[in-house]
Amino acid sequence: MHGYTGDKDAYLKRLRRIEGQVRGLQRMVENDEYCIDVLTQISAATKALQAVSLGLLDEHLKHCVAQAAAEGGQVADEKIAEASAAIGRLVRS
Amino acid sequence: MHGYTGDKDAYLKRLRRIEGQVRGLQRMVENDEYCIDVLTQISAATKALQAVSLGLLDEHLKHCVAQAAAEGGQVADEKIAEASAAIGRLVRS
Amino acid sequence: MHGYTGDKDAYLKRLRRIEGQVRGLQRMVENDEYCIDVLTQISAATKALQAVSLGLLDEHLKHCVAQAAAEGGQVADEKIAEASAAIGRLVRS
Amino acid sequence: MHGYTGDKDAYLKRLRRIEGQVRGLQRMVENDEYCIDVLTQISAATKALQAVSLGLLDEHLKHCVAQAAAEGGQVADEKIAEASAAIGRLVRS
Numbered sequence: 001m002h003g004y005t006g007d008k009d010a011y012l013k014r015l016r017r018i019e020g021q022v023r024g025l026q027r028m029v030e031n032d033e034y035c036i037d038v039l040t041q042i043s044a045a046t047k048a049l050q051a052v053s054l055g056l057l058d059e060h061l062k063h064c065v066a067q068a069a070a071e072g073g074q075v076a077d078e079k080i081a082e083a084s085a086a087i088g089r090l091v092r093s
Numbered sequence: 094m095h096g097y098t099g100d101k102d103a104y105l106k107r108l109r110r111i112e113g114q115v116r117g118l119q120r121m122v123e124n125d126e127y128c129i130d131v132l133t134q135i136s137a138a139t140k141a142l143q144a145v146s147l148g149l150l151d152e153h154l155k156h157c158v159a160q161a162a163a164e165g166g167q168v169a170d171e172k173i174a175e176a177s178a179a180i181g182r183l184v185r186s
Numbered sequence: 187m188h189g190y191t192g193d194k195d196a197y198l199k200r201l202r203r204i205e206g207q208v209r210g211l212q213r214m215v216e217n218d219e220y221c222i223d224v225l226t227q228i229s230a231a232t233k234a235l236q237a238v239s240l241g242l243l244d245e246h247l248k249h250c251v252a253q254a255a256a257e258g259g260q261v262a263d264e265k266i267a268e269a270s271a272a273i274g275r276l277v278r279s
Numbered sequence: 280m281h282g283y284t285g286d287k288d289a290y291l292k293r294l295r296r297i298e299g300q301v302r303g304l305q306r307m308v309e310n311d312e313y314c315i316d317v318l319t320q321i322s323a324a325t326k327a328l329q330a331v332s333l334g335l336l337d338e339h340l341k342h343c344v345a346q347a348a349a350e351g352g353q354v355a356d357e358k359i360a361e362a363s364a365a366i367g368r369l370v371r372s
Binding site for chain 1: 095096097098101104105108109111112115116118119122123125126127128129131132133135136138139140142143145146149150152153157175176179182183186
C-alpha cells in the first residue's frame with residue numbers, strides 16, 4: 001500500500017500512453033522523419049514522464065511523508081531527507 | 094536522409110531500451126513498489142530520453158543546419174530559427 | 187520564523203555570491219566576451235540558484251510541512267498542496 | 280565582435296534586472312519571508328537567466344556557427360561540437 005495505490009489504474013494508463021509515445025518515436029526514426037519533429041515528440045514524452053513524477057511525489061508527500069511526520073522522530077527525518085533527495089534528482093533530470 | 098540516418102540503428106536500440114524502462118515502470122506500479130523507487134526509475138528514463146534529444150540535435154546541427162548555413166540566405170535563417178525553437182523546448186521540458 | 191531561519195546567514199552568503207556571478211555576467215557582456223563562455227557562466231549561476239531552492243525546500247519540508255502534517259487536518263493538506271505546487275514550478279523552471 | 284554585440288544594451292538591461300531580482304531575494308531572506316514565496320522568486324530569476332541563455336545561443340548559432348559552417352572544414356566541426364556541448368549544459372542545468 002503506497003500513496004499512489006488509489007490512483008494505480010490512472011498511473012498505469014498514463015505510463016502505457018508514454019510507452020506508446022516511445023514506440024511512436026521508434027517508428028519516426030525508422031521512417032527517417034525530420035529530426036526537429038522527432039525532437040518535438042521526445043519533449044512531449046519527457047513532459048508526460050515529468051508529470052507522472054510530480055503526481056507520484058504529491059501522493060508520496062500526502063501519504064507516506066505526512067504520516068511519518070505525524071509520528072515524528074527519526075522516521076520522519078529520514079522520510080523527508082529521502083523525499084528531498086528525490087526532488088533534487090527530479091529537478092536535475 | 095537526415096542527420097541521424099547513419100546512426101539510425103543505435104538510436105532505435107536506445108529508444109527500445111527506453112520503451113523497456115517505461116514497461117518496467119508499469120510493472121513497478123502494478124506491484125505497488127515504493128514511490129521513491131518509481132521516481133528514481135522515471136528520472137533514469139527521462140535522462141535517457143534527454144540524451145537521445147541531445148544526440149539528435151547535435152546531428153541536426155552538424156548536417157541539416159550546417160548545410161543550410163553553407164547555402165546561406167533565407168533557408169539558413171529558417172533552419173537556425175527552427176533549431177533555436179527546438180532547443181528552447183528541450184531546455185524547458 | 188521559518189524553516190531556513192537558522193541558516194539565514196549561509197543563505198545570504200550564497201545569494202550574495204550569486205549576485206556577484208550576475209554582475210560578472212554583465213562585465214563579460216560589456217567586454218564582448220565569447221558567447222559560449224557567457225553561457226557557461228550563466229549555467230553556473232542557474233545551478234547555484236537551483237541549489238538554494240533545493241536547500242530552502244528541504245528546510246520547508248523539515249519544518250513547516252512536517253509541523254503541519256503533525257497537526258493534521260486541512261492545514262496539513264494545504265501545506266502539502268502548496269509544497270507540491272512549488273516543486274512543480276522548480277522542476278519546470 | 281560577437282553574435283550578441285548588436286543587442287548588447289538589451290542583454291545588459293536584462294542582466295541588471297536579474298541582479299535586482301537576486302538582491303530582492305536577499306531582502307526576502309533577511310526579512311524572514313515565507314519559504315514558498317522565496318522559492319517562487321527564485322524560479323522567476325532562474326527562468327530569466329534561462330531566457331538570456333536561449334537568446335545568446337540563438338545569436339551564437341545565427342552568427343558564429345553559421346559563419347563557421349559557411350567556411351566549412353574543421354572550424355565548422357569544432358564550432359558545432361562546442362555549441363552542442365553548451366546546449367547539453369543548458370539542458371542539464
